[in-house]
Amino acid sequence: xxxxxxxxxxxxxxxxxxxxxxxxxxxxxxxxxxxxxxxxxxxxxxxxxxxxxxxxxxxxxxxxxxxxxxxxxxxxxxxxxxxxxxxxxxxxxxxxxxxxxxxxxxxxxxxxxxxxxxxxxxxxxxxxxxxxxxxxxx
Numbered sequence: 001x002x003x004x005x006x007x008x009x010x011x012x013x014x015x016x017x018x019x020x021x022x023x024x025x026x027x028x029x030x031x032x033x034x035x036x037x038x039x040x041x042x043x044x045x046x047x048x049x050x051x052x053x054x055x056x057x058x059x060x061x062x063x064x065x066x067x068x069x070x071x072x073x074x075x076x077x078x079x080x081x082x083x084x085x086x087x088x089x090x091x092x093x094x095x096x097x098x099x100x101x102x103x104x105x106x107x108x109x110x111x112x113x114x115x116x117x118x119x120x121x122x123x124x125x126x127x128x129x130x131x132x133x134x135x136x137x138x
Contacts, residue, residue, distance in 0.1 A: 004035075004110035008042045017103050020070050020079045025102035029084060030062030031093035037110045044105035050091045057089040065098065 012018055019025045036047035052060040067082030098108040
């Protein structure tokens with residue numbers, strides 16, 4: 001499964017529901033063992049969320065994201081948050097969801113961590129093969 005941007009998110013951007021500016025809304029990232037969302041999803045769900053029990057030390061509802069900045073170019077706008085860690089937590093996650101706690105937990109995006117990890121591994125392998133090919137030509 002790929003990443004999901006909910007259909008409602010586009011309209012919510014246009015209506016000003018989400019304020020990504022520094023000091024704007026508060027956003028959280030929650031982790032999941034399986035994806036409970038579709039493109040029709042509109043709000044945060046605890047279904048399939050990583051368990052906060054059994055010594056996992058995962059905080060129910062995920063971590064609060066901080067330090068958001070908005071960068072815009074001619075064709076692209078990006079929102080970057082300060083990296084967050086689950087430093088004492090022990091769990092396995094396959095999906096993540098970013099949601100806006102300042103706007104009734106409206107869903108922003110769902111990230112497929114398995115696909116992302118696989119893409120990173122393929123990219124790394126591809127780069128290694130290029131370097132190997134270049135080394136063999138020397």
